[in-house]
Amino acid sequence: MNRTTDALGLVPAVALFAIMLLTFSDVVGRKLFGHSITGSVELTELLQVIMVFAILPATSLLGGHVVFDLLDRVLLERLQRIVYRLSNGATGLVFAAAAWAVSLRAERTLEYGDMTSQYGITLWPFHYMIAIALLLTALAHGYLAVTGRRITLAPR
Amino acid sequence: MIEGLIGFAAMGILMMLRLPIAISMAVVGFVGVGLLRSWPAAISTTATEIIGISSYSLSVIPLFVLMGNFITRAGMSRDLYQAAYSLIGHRRGGLSMSTVVACAGFGAICGSSIATVATMARVAMPEMKRFNYDPAFAAGSICAGSTLGILIPPSVILVIYGIMTEQSIGALFAAGLIPGIIATLFYLGACVFVTRRQPGAGPAGERIDWPGRMRALRHIWGVLLLFGIVMGGMYGGLFTPTEAAGVGAMGGFLFALARRTLSVAVIRDILMESARTTAMLFTILIGAMMFSNFLNFTSLPSDLRDLVTYFDVAPLIVVVAICLVYVILGMAMESLSMMLLTVPIFYPLIVQLGLDPIWFGVIVVCVIEISLITPPIGLNIFVLSNEVPDVPTPMIWRGVLPFIAADILRMGVLIAFPAITLFLPVLLDL
């Protein structure tokens, strides 16, 4: 499992590191060289989208969302497993619906030609990327629902 | 009012069915907006809140999470503990007191209570066992001490409150500092109280001579430096709170690097873990925003306000009542979701009553701290019982009781004297 999540995690890891460097250099540039990094705000925003949505499928796969699992302790193990599968199936459907809602917005972003203000980066590819990431997240929950697996990272 | 209450009930049922809390809030928000407005409107609000996650001001969250994770990896908790131990470890209950002080110090550079409880358990628990501490008292001090980090700046919870209510994060951080110190002192008081009543619970540790103390203190310069840079830079005109998070993360990175605790694989692990935490937090934030958009169309907030106006209740009583609601909710709910759910309802009421929103933010965080250690659902208790499997959970529950009492006492002080909380924000003209 570690190898899969490592591969899935490379893009968001780089994006987060880039946000850190960008924010830091922005401050240093402004204080030491009298000029901040042009467009650092919009670059941060785009990197943040990449980071959050690229890691979302892996987050779901690893059971990373906060769940109220107090009842787990009182349910019979068989019933517990059924509830686990059903709730993951339902969560998958919700993510799929979210993917669809975002794809509708992405279509409109494309039609409007929305872009960032400093560099004029077109936004629709990012919005479609969010929709695809949500769909992958839905599939991750579907996988958990079908197999009933609980995945944890092996300690390194 | 009725639609709002139905919404809450529906959300409770979905949560019981083990749907993630974020998803439960989102579903109720979606259906609520769909029924009260229209389905296209519900689809629109879903897309808007999801895409809204790109917002620049939210970048403060992953960066503070990252800073905490770098610092944790750098092994700062051990150094902090040893420094505190060298000073007060030889007193009765000294190991618990050292734990509380080390937690407070760790909280000054880390915004998450989970990270604090996990690392402090590994550092402090073996020591306290070695000196035959009452396991309940030992576990209680770790559990409670770890909550200090979300009040002492930087704090992810305060950031999220600031974003939800559009309050200044700089002002919230400044407001959290003195109550955080008071909380630390009250916890120390709780340690003294327990060992006075039951001297066997916390035997004294070894006395360290002054050269030893100096050696231990030398190791914590990194913490002081990082806290100094982040807070000093923020209030000294070098950078904004959002930028402070970036500088802090970079500082944590360089610090962990200098301590030779990082390899490429470790860096990647830390980044991925921080990204996952961010994704989890942001998913809850999306759900909470959708739920709050639904409440916006119900009459619940205004009905609540009318109710308070009608009965002409004193503002103080309202605040105490809100705190009671939080403590009760906090027994059964996860803390962040609890705050995100309730702030859209209580916040307008607080503003209406003319109470200070910054002060209220600190009060909310204090109540959330309590919820982290109240049975049966207390996040810190869960994390700790995973770390120390040989201490039964009910024993931890018993151990945190004196600290909960200290918390309640502190709440009383902060509610009675808002000036304590607002002293720094006013002084700094924020």
Add this chain to the structure above:
Amino acid sequence: ETVLTVSRWVPAGHLMSHAMLDWCGKVKDATSGRVSCEMLPKGVAPPAQTFDAVRDGLADMSFGVHGYTPGRYTLTGLAELPFLGETATATSVAYQRIYEKHLAKFDEHRGLKVITVFTHGPGVIFNTQKPIATVADMQGLKFRTGGGTINRISNALGANVTLKPATESYELLSSGVMDGVFFPNESVRTFKLEKLIKYATTFPGGLYNTSFAFVMNADTWKGIPEQDQKIIDGLSGEAAARLFGGYWDKGDSESAELQHEVGIELTRADEAFVAEVKDLTKDIETDWIERAGKAGLENPAAVLAEFRADIAKLSD
């Protein structure tokens, strides 16, 4: 009977909230209560997504800023150019006239019924460091902008600009992270900046402006009976532009008074400074003319000239 749900992304006490409620009151009176408004406790979407939110029916009405979604609106850019007019009322009324006559037919506001377009008052340079009387005075100072045309203007003037949300203005100035902001007079009071700002520089006609629209969901509009539509139309367009512009002007003069009271030093840009700025920013105007032409507007330069002439006439 129609109840219009109105959304606002500014605080309840903001002049735009008052202006929208004022307009709603007029509609309610004129329709004998058949059409009325209900203001939501908080905005249904962030500022930049407000037009989308109204288009999708999340709210029936709200107002938005065209510059918040770069790339989407081209023609409305003419109301963001430097040196337009001394009052929000004049620029708003002239803007609405030119919009109705030349721009509306391009349907840049798909899915929306535009009640009126309008602007705020003349844009001012505010800073905490020194009086600004020449372009050279601006060099080395750090300014916050919110993007859009003012970002291009300040870049052209060689200022060190950073894009940050307007709500961060107080924090940025009080901490000394930034030295200045570009705002209409009114915003100094709204964002409580009067204690921080020491110097203001005004330009005849303003250094920049912002293009707004007050809009209604298209389906909501279709659902209103014809007789009431007529009544609302009578209160829309120029009448509404005058109303909104009037609120901005009132805000500007109240804030100017406050600025005077707290002792903010006022510099009025002289002819040399204005000429300097005109020279450095002429690309921005020709760029708009070019893009508007590409968007299909016939003779954009003449439209712009007509707009400026009308503002001048209304200002007399």
